[in-house]
Amino acid sequence: MASPKNKKSKMRKRQRVGQLEKPILSQVGTCPECGAAKRAHRACPKCGAYNGVKVSVA
Numbered sequence: 001m002a003s004p005k006n007k008k009s010k011m012r013k014r015q016r017v018g019q020l021e022k023p024i025l026s027q028v029g030t031c032p033e034c035g036a037a038k039r040a041h042r043a044c045p046k047c048g049a050y051n052g053v054k055v056s057v058a
Contacts, residue, residue, distance in 0.1 A: 024039070027039050027040045028040075031044040031046065031047060031049060032049075032052070033047050033049040033052070034046050034047040034049070043055050
């Protein structure tokens, strides 16, 4: 099994782990059609609209 040749610094380890723990709350917005909460760049789960066009039935 391979072993690391050098020690990873605390900063490198924390930067890697910090990317995994990004909050989803910053990606939540409101649907302009119905006003429901929806994630960015996705169709609304309530009305099925995306970018002003109805794309799916929810």
